[in-house]
Amino acid sequence: MIGVTGSRDGLEIVPDGEYLRPLKFRCSEQIVKRACAKMGIPMIPARKAVLTEPYDGRPPCHYCGHCMEGCDVGAIFTVPNSMFPKARKTGNFTLLANKLAREILVDREGKVRAVSVIDTVSRKEEEVRARVFAVCCASIESARLLLNSRSPRFPNGLANSSDCVGRYLHGHVTVDLTGYLEELAGTTPINNDGATDHSYIPRFNQDGKKRAYKGGYHYQVQYSSFMFPRHAQYLKGFGRSFKQQVRYWQPGFFQMGGFGKVVARPENRVTVDRSRVDAYGIPIPVVRFRFGENDVALWKDMKEKAEEILHAARTQLVRSEQRPTGFASHEVGTVRMGSDPRTSVLNAFCQAHEVKNLFVVDGSCFATFPEKNPTLTIMALAVRAARYISSEVMKGGI
Ligand code: SF4
Numbered sequence: 001m002i003g004v005t006g007s008r009d010g011l012e013i014v015p016d017g018e019y020l021r022p023l024k025f026r027c028s029e030q031i032v033k034r035a036c037a038k039m040g041i042p043m044i045p046a047r048k049a050v051l052t053e054p055y056d057g058r059p060p061c062h063y064c065g066h067c068m069e070g071c072d073v074g075a076i077f078t079v080p081n082s083m084f085p086k087a088r089k090t091g092n093f094t095l096l097a098n099k100l101a102r103e104i105l106v107d108r109e110g111k112v113r114a115v116s117v118i119d120t121v122s123r124k125e126e127e128v129r130a131r132v133f134a135v136c137c138a139s140i141e142s143a144r145l146l147l148n149s150r151s152p153r154f155p156n157g158l159a160n161s162s163d164c165v166g167r168y169l170h171g172h173v174t175v176d177l178t179g180y181l182e183e184l185a186g187t188t189p190i191n192n193d194g195a196t197d198h199s200y201i202p203r204f205n206q207d208g209k210k211r212a213y214k215g216g217y218h219y220q221v222q223y224s225s226f227m228f229p230r231h232a233q234y235l236k237g238f239g240r241s242f243k244q245q246v247r248y249w250q251p252g253f254f255q256m257g258g259f260g261k262v263v264a265r266p267e268n269r270v271t272v273d274r275s276r277v278d279a280y281g282i283p284i285p286v287v288r289f290r291f292g293e294n295d296v297a298l299w300k301d302m303k304e305k306a307e308e309i310l311h312a313a314r315t316q317l318v319r320s321e322q323r324p325t326g327f328a329s330h331e332v333g334t335v336r337m338g339s340d341p342r343t344s345v346l347n348a349f350c351q352a353h354e355v356k357n358l359f360v361v362d363g364s365c366f367a368t369f370p371e372k373n374p375t376l377t378i379m380a381l382a383v384r385a386a387r388y389i390s391s392e393v394m395k396g397g398i
Contacts, residue, residue, distance in 0.1 A: 006047035065193025171327025215261030
């Protein structure tokens with residue numbers, strides 16, 4: 001449906017799929033791949049929803065390097081550029097722009113009857129009615145919306161008799177490292193833009209060895225612009241020789257980002273503060289989060305291993321963060337899925353245990369979260385939920 005570039009690598013930790021042509025490694029990535037191979041660590045072409053050949057009426061990537069700002073030709077899969085046109089063609093799709101959901105309203109039986117929205121231009125409030133409601137506001141805002149939807153039937157927030165809504169917030173613990181490869185320093189600069197990251201180092205610690213932590217991490221590489229001289233701020237000197245040094249190292253630029261598992265814990269949570277409201281009068285979310293012991297131990301190993309890889313690739317001027325950071329916009333877990341309504345909010349189809357016509361189809365449904373990026377799993381779960389909704393509606397079950 002989305003078009004994914006990649007290659008079939010036969011690794012159990014990242015099972016193979018059907019891919020469009022893989023992205024080619026840059027020189028810097030070839031050098032690091034060689035170093036990884038000596039350490040027994042695989043480095044494979046990146047797998048992501050970027051087209052390397054024409055697909056589904058969309059053009060392929062032209063390697064302009066601006067993926068993080070939005071792809072002007074639609075080579076990256078996004079819902080607005082890829083799905084809205086298809087939905088429009090069905091004639092069954094209406095996009096209501098500038099509507100901010102304030103609260104979900106239920107009837108006497110406890111089913112959702114409408115969502116109350118504020119028009120952000122006119123500031124008027126209105127109700128949008130439907131038979132089935134799918135919330136997809138991401139982990140902080142989905143929890144906020146449910147917690148702000150209180151009623152006599154659900155005094156603790158919608159679908160929240162378990163008190164799990166807002167709890168178990170987690171995401172990725174991250175580390176960002178940059179360095180400069182000796183082999184490329186001083187070479188003539190070339191256009192290295194590409195489609196940001198072309199390669200990927202999947203988890204490699206699932207070897208059964210005893211470690212001080214549970215879980216794993218992976219590395220994404222070369223996902224920032226090659227144009228910006230990050231090292232200029234910490235090189236010494238000034239004037240002509242300083243500029244020469246900056247130029248000398250820049251062709252060797254190499255970036256590694258570690259993304260590690262974080263343990264889902266109930267005390268890490270989103271609540272709402274009813275005494276403080278946003279510009280539209282809606283109570284704001286409050287986020288409380290601390291990394292646990294396991295998260296910190298994993299982060300240390302992830303950082304040290306990245307430094308080893310950069311050292312093996314003969315990299316100079318290595319810089320990295322000194323303490324765990326997160327979540328890399330990968331927040332998950334505040335409206336968790338599970339089979340027991342006492343300890344979870346949603347069933348396996350992202351349907352609220354307590355409210356039959358309410359679905360939550362974003363990362364907040366995750367009960368746990370490995371080192372992998374969440375978006376494609378969110379999409380797969382949303383497709384499963386959509387198929388379930390359509391079959392239940394046909395049967396009259398919702
Ligand atoms: S590099 Fe990124 S933004 Fe540029 S065309 Fe390719 S996918 Fe789109």
